[in-house]
Amino acid sequence: MLFNSLLFLLFFIIVTITYYLLPHRFRWMWLLAASFYFYMYFKPVYILIILFTIIVDYCAGILIERADQKHKKFYLLASIVTNVGVLAYFKYFNFLAENINLLTASFRGPQIPLINFLLPIGLSFHTFQAMSYTIEVYRGNQKAEKHFGIYSLYVMFYPQMVAGPIERPQHILPQLHRENKFNSNTFIAGLLFIMMGLFKKVVIADRLGLYVDPVFSDPHNHTSLDLLLATYFFAFQIYCDFSGYSDIAIGTALTLGIVLMKNFNMPYLAHNVSEFWKRWHISLSTWFRDYVYIPLGGSRVAFPLICVNLLVVFTISGLWHGANWKYLIWGLIHGLLLVIYQSLKKLKIEVKGFTFIKWLITFNLVCLAWIFFRANTVADAFYIIGKIFSGSLTYSANYTMPVKGLYYCAIIILGLMGGEWYMRNATAFSNRKKLLLALGIGVACYFFGIFTEAQFIYFQF
Amino acid sequence: MRKIIGIIILIISLGVLLLAMNQSFMNKIKQDQYFDHLTADNPGKHKLYYKAFVKTDRWRYGDLYGLCFLPQYKFALEPFKTYPANNKKPATGNILYIIGDSFLADKTLAGAFDKFDNVIFLDRRFPFGPIKPDTTKNNYMLMEFAERNLVDYDLTKTPEIQWPQKNINAKNFDNPLVFQPSSSLPTSIPDRAGTILFNKDLSRNLEILLFYNKIFTPFKEFKAYINYKLTGWLPKEVAVSSDKKRLLMNITVDTSYRSSAFRNISDNEVKTISNNLNAAQNYYRSIGFKQVILSVVPNPVSIYDDKRMNYNHLLQRVEKNNKFTVNSLFDRYKGDDKNLYYRSDGHWNPYGLDTWVKTTNATLDPLIK
Numbered sequence: 001m002l003f004n005s006l007l008f009l010l011f012f013i014i015v016t017i018t019y020y021l022l023p024h025r026f027r028w029m030w031l032l033a034a035s036f037y038f039y040m041y042f043k044p045v046y047i048l049i050i051l052f053t054i055i056v057d058y059c060a061g062i063l064i065e066r067a068d069q070k071h072k073k074f075y076l077l078a079s080i081v082t083n084v085g086v087l088a089y090f091k092y093f094n095f096l097a098e099n100i101n102l103l104t105a106s107f108r109g110p111q112i113p114l115i116n117f118l119l120p121i122g123l124s125f126h127t128f129q130a131m132s133y134t135i136e137v138y139r140g141n142q143k144a145e146k147h148f149g150i151y152s153l154y155v156m157f158y159p160q161m162v163a164g165p166i167e168r169p170q171h172i173l174p175q176l177h178r179e180n181k182f183n184s185n186t187f188i189a190g191l192l193f194i195m196m197g198l199f200k201k202v203v204i205a206d207r208l209g210l211y212v213d214p215v216f217s218d219p220h221n222h223t224s225l226d227l228l229l230a231t232y233f234f235a236f237q238i239y240c241d242f243s244g245y246s247d248i249a250i251g252t253a254l255t256l257g258i259v260l261m262k263n264f265n266m267p268y269l270a271h272n273v274s275e276f277w278k279r280w281h282i283s284l285s286t287w288f289r290d291y292v293y294i295p296l297g298g299s300r301v302a303f304p305l306i307c308v309n310l311l312v313v314f315t316i317s318g319l320w321h322g323a324n325w326k327y328l329i330w331g332l333i334h335g336l337l338l339v340i341y342q343s344l345k346k347l348k349i350e351v352k353g354f355t356f357i358k359w360l361i362t363f364n365l366v367c368l369a370w371i372f373f374r375a376n377t378v379a380d381a382f383y384i385i386g387k388i389f390s391g392s393l394t395y396s397a398n399y400t401m402p403v404k405g406l407y408y409c410a411i412i413i414l415g416l417m418g419g420e421w422y423m424r425n426a427t428a429f430s431n432r433k434k435l436l437l438a439l440g441i442g443v444a445c446y447f448f449g450i451f452t453e454a455q456f457i458y459f460q461f
Numbered sequence: 462m463r464k465i466i467g468i469i470i471l472i473i474s475l476g477v478l479l480l481a482m483n484q485s486f487m488n489k490i491k492q493d494q495y496f497d498h499l500t501a502d503n504p505g506k507h508k509l510y511y512k513a514f515v516k517t518d519r520w521r522y523g524d525l526y527g528l529c530f531l532p533q534y535k536f537a538l539e540p541f542k543t544y545p546a547n548n549k550k551p552a553t554g555n556i557l558y559i560i561g562d563s564f565l566a567d568k569t570l571a572g573a574f575d576k577f578d579n580v581i582f583l584d585r586r587f588p589f590g591p592i593k594p595d596t597t598k599n600n601y602m603l604m605e606f607a608e609r610n611l612v613d614y615d616l617t618k619t620p621e622i623q624w625p626q627k628n629i630n631a632k633n634f635d636n637p638l639v640f641q642p643s644s645s646l647p648t649s650i651p652d653r654a655g656t657i658l659f660n661k662d663l664s665r666n667l668e669i670l671l672f673y674n675k676i677f678t679p680f681k682e683f684k685a686y687i688n689y690k691l692t693g694w695l696p697k698e699v700a701v702s703s704d705k706k707r708l709l710m711n712i713t714v715d716t717s718y719r720s721s722a723f724r725n726i727s728d729n730e731v732k733t734i735s736n737n738l739n740a741a742q743n744y745y746r747s748i749g750f751k752q753v754i755l756s757v758v759p760n761p762v763s764i765y766d767d768k769r770m771n772y773n774h775l776l777q778r779v780e781k782n783n784k785f786t787v788n789s790l791f792d793r794y795k796g797d798d799k800n801l802y803y804r805s806d807g808h809w810n811p812y813g814l815d816t817w818v819k820t821t822n823a824t825l826d827p828l829i830k
Contacts (some may be wrong), residue, residue, distance in 0.1 A: 002664075005664040006664045006667040006668055006671065007663045007664040007667060008477050010474050010477060010667065013470060013471070013474045014471060014475060014478070016469045017468075017470060017474075021464070021467065021468070021469065021471070037658070040659060041659055044655060044659055071546075116697065170701045182463075207692075207694075210694070214717070218717075226550050314466045399715070401693070402692070402693035404692060404693055405690065405692040405693050405694060408691050408692040409692075411544075445688060446680075446684065447683070447688075448687075448688070450694075
């Protein structure tokens with residue numbers, strides 16, 4: 001079910017009202033049933049995959065808690081292997097097989113048959129959330145959850161199960177246990193978040209998509225200027241699409257009295273790539289920091305090893321986004337940029353001031369990497385970069401978007417920046433102000449939004 | 462108080478959701494909405510059901526207006542002339558079968574052609590039975606196409622020869638075939654529940670239930686107007702002609718669609734289309750038709766906006782390349798000063814149909830000795 005659909009609107013109303021009408025002891029059941037429906041609406045049979053990992057991780061959590069140190073590790077490994085195995089099979093099998101087939105085809109070797117299925121939606125998100133549970137139990141930061149229903153809800157909580165934020169058990173499980181009484185402050189704040197997210201999705205992201213999608217699909221028939229604009233627009237399209245989703249997820253959870261972690265913090269204002277990753281998809285970057293980078297040695301090891309670790313983490317992060325060389329390169333570029341940044345820091349080459357220039361360089365480097373992320377293939381990405389630098393400044397995409405449409409897009413992007421700055425403390429606004437803002441944003445969504453039920457970009461991951 | 466309001470909202474929401482899940486009810490609404498503006502007012506129309514669910518502007522002012530709601534293209538559709546059967550006319554022993562598409566659907570054509578006792582229209586878009594011409598009559602076949610539908614025409618892939626049980630001929634043909642959307646559900650209870658609960662059309666059904674009513678038209682028009690003014694944006698199904706006088710189907714304009722009139726079409730592709738048409742002709746002749754006639758209705762964009770980009774002249778190229786009689790419309794339409802197509806719809810207007818009937822008569826008459 002898509003957040004930007006009428007079905008979700010009705011689903012949200014029914015689920016939220018019933019939640020507050022039910023006594024506390026039944027609420028988890030209701031939320032779990034709603035989450036099942038929410039997920040099964042995409043493809044009912046895929047619920048079996050989630051159920052399988054839920055059962056494995058639930059048992060693993062209890063066994064880890066009870067076991068001695070030696071067995072603890074075994075149960076943790078079993079849980080991780082199961083989760084990564086499911087992810088690898090559904091997400092990476094075809095990618096691996098295709099590449100092996102390419103190699104073997106050169107000497108007429110045997111071909112691995114590909115599997116024909118749709119990738120289960122949000123698989124990477126709920127698998128990572130499930131893994132964080134067993135790891136935290138192993139580390140002793142979280143007690144094993146004995147209530148199977150609550151644990152299932154931790155993995156399947158519908159607002160964040162398909163595209164995050166990827167939560168930690170210490171943060172969410174206590175909230176699922178406690179009785180959440182209706183609170184008009186959090187409820188209205190939730191509505192405001194939902195509206196802000198919807199605005200980012202239907203007014204900005206989907207509008208920019210009208211230009212970005214056809215241009216990136218056919219780069220050979222577009223000029224440098226078309227491609228350059230598409231690259232900048234994509235940077236904002238993906239930001240509004242993904243942070244819009246996160247805002248709706250955070251808002252939906254908030255209306256139920258549950259607080260989810262912040263996932264974005266105005267990332268395009270970053271002055272360096274390190275800062276960008278502290279502001280972009282925070283729940284994923286902290287996941288990689290806590291469960292991959294630090295266990296690899298973090299910043300406590302020798303500098304060359306730090307660089308290797310950064311490259312490893314960002315390559316995995318790239319692959320996490322999708323089984324394709326373009327995502328791997330995208331991750332590698334960010335890894336390299338971080339290595340360069342850390343090297344400059346290490347060599348104490350630091351330029352004071354020039355904030356605008358630093359911001360400009362960071363933003364453009366991030367956009368350059370986005371080309372690999374968005375292009376259909378790696379070859380297309382290199383072609384686009386080459387063409388952008390060839391420098392033809394004619395605008396040829398008039399049939400895709402008239403020039404006045406471009407101005408409009410530029411204005412809404414500027415409006416987004418200003419709006420986000422204004423809304424950064426929105427939870428502290430009075431209820432009246434929040435309600436009025438939510439209403440105003442809702443009206444703007446109707447009149448300026450594009451309701452084609454375009455899927456959220458991050459759903460595919 | 463808060464609880465009571467919550468319960469009321471909950472009940473209303475559940476009611477709407479249940480209605481949207483009832484696909485046969487939704488199909489009935491869709492059909493009634495589509496035919497509402499084509500049928501005369503009757504007392505039944507004033508019932509609550511009609512007021513709440515059927516009264517819509519989705520079709521009343523043209524299918525393209527109903528997709529974009531641009532107020533500057535809100536033109537009432539003039540009714541089509543009917544050609545009822547003329548029983549006083551002496552019998553000719555000739556029957557005309559027309560296999561066509563939306564241009565001829567829902568039209569009364571029984572008496573349109575002087576030298577034919579009857580006209581049987583079969584809508585290519587939906588399955589119909591195998592055609593078994595009446596051997597005691599002279600059977601003629603007219604294959605009508607919209608230009609945009611020529612590209613992917615393949616006899617073996619259309620419902621034309623995917624036969625259900627019923628044979629169609631002049632003797633047993635009583636009613637024109639009207640498509641009845643299927644509302645059959647699977648027989649097993651879990652499958653049935655799955656089909657209802659996870660119905661992929663739920664959002665679309667909700668939109669029809671909640672926002673298709675004509676009371677929303679002013680809001681839709683305002684939205685369409687400001688979006689078009691500010692950004693030049695239109696729904697992807699619609700384009701505006703270069704002279705801004707009419708709406709066009711975007712699939713006939715945007716070159717990324719196969720049916721675009723401006724997509725570069727190679728001679729080989731034209732040959733394939735012609736071969737497919739010739740195969741259809743051979744097939745229909747083999748089952749007993751005396752003559753097969755081709756009649757392609759030009760896209761509005763080909764007549765009124767062909768200078769927009771490089772027009773591919775598909776229609777004329779196909780007409781030149783096939784081996785059977787052609788009821789050629791392009792030059793006749795191009796040379797006509799009067800408007801032949803609705804400005805807010807993808808189809809012809811009454812004058813366009815009337816012109817087609819006259820041209821078709823002129824083509825058919827010499828064929829009949």
